[in-house]
Amino acid sequence: MTHSTTPAGRLADAVITAIMLFVIVICLYPLLYVFSMSISDPLAAAAQEVWLLPKGFSLNAYNLVFENPDIWTAYFNTLWYTVAGTAFNVLMTITLAYPLSRRSFFLRGPITFLVVFTMLFSGGLIPTFILVNNLGLYNTRWALIILGAIGVWYVIIARTYFSTIPESLIESAKLDGANDIRIFWTVILPLSKPIIAVLVLFYAVGHWNSYFSALIYLPNKDLQPLQLYLVKVLVENTGLADSVMPSEEKSLAIMQIKYAIIIVATLPILFVYPFLQKYFVKGVMIGAIKG
Numbered sequence: 001m002t003h004s005t006t007p008a009g010r011l012a013d014a015v016i017t018a019i020m021l022f023v024i025v026i027c028l029y030p031l032l033y034v035f036s037m038s039i040s041d042p043l044a045a046a047a048q049e050v051w052l053l054p055k056g057f058s059l060n061a062y063n064l065v066f067e068n069p070d071i072w073t074a075y076f077n078t079l080w081y082t083v084a085g086t087a088f089n090v091l092m093t094i095t096l097a098y099p100l101s102r103r104s105f106f107l108r109g110p111i112t113f114l115v116v117f118t119m120l121f122s123g124g125l126i127p128t129f130i131l132v133n134n135l136g137l138y139n140t141r142w143a144l145i146i147l148g149a150i151g152v153w154y155v156i157i158a159r160t161y162f163s164t165i166p167e168s169l170i171e172s173a174k175l176d177g178a179n180d181i182r183i184f185w186t187v188i189l190p191l192s193k194p195i196i197a198v199l200v201l202f203y204a205v206g207h208w209n210s211y212f213s214a215l216i217y218l219p220n221k222d223l224q225p226l227q228l229y230l231v232k233v234l235v236e237n238t239g240l241a242d243s244v245m246p247s248e249e250k251s252l253a254i255m256q257i258k259y260a261i262i263i264v265a266t267l268p269i270l271f272v273y274p275f276l277q278k279y280f281v282k283g284v285m286i287g288a289i290k291g
Helices: 006-038 044-048 060-067 069-101 108-120 127-132 142-146 152-163 167-175 180-191 193-209 212-217 226-234 249-290
Strands: none
Touching: 006 060, 006 212, 006 249, 044 249, 069 108, 069 142, 069 152, 069 193, 069 226, 069 249, 108 152, 142 167, 142 212, 152 193, 167 180, 180 193, 193 226, 193 249, 212 226, 226 249
16 A cells, blocks of 8 residues: 555645645735736726736836836846856856866865855955955946856855766766866766756846845946846835826826836746756756765
């Protein structure tokens, strides 16, 4: 008799299923509520009559959002930071993690200590700001790219994954005359798609959601990302350009604008995850458990 056919097993399955459904509802409800508020009739939204599904239908809030040129500038900046930053992050992370995974690397111990040390101690915000300013990175795009070039935790995960690759493959490549750089690009990287996908996902989400670094290092509005624009709208109630919409309609849609901007800022990164999910699960399991 299997576990699932026993009374205790069926009860456990039912409890687990109920808990998972409850978690799914908790996770989906805020997103559904925000979307419903953004497309509901402005009068129903203003009266707080929307609880789950939309009441009425209106795209005035989205019209106001897309009429604003600032949001398009912020969108372009976020896409640039996400693509360029993620590519730079992944390149730096794997080129550091791979040597640290090889037992033959004579500086493996000291460099690993220095890498882990940065997880426990940092210079702080003010010294970092002074460093960024002295390097000429202040108020430039590179302040968001170079400053967080390597995530220490991701280096550890990638190093653990690389250590699972058999040494025999590397030795065979060396016997064929390949040097370390060629081995890395032609042997190691093709076998590392799962962990690379994990790094791409984590770094991309981090760049897409980041706003604090831009708040500190990017006073130029033309360089600021979408999330900082979102902060201005949601927290400071600023950043909304004038619209050609009649004043009465605009006043009714003002509250809905916040919900519309949340949807506009969230959907792109949500669409990326399904394409990387299979690599994400495999990479996390192998990179975090095996050693």
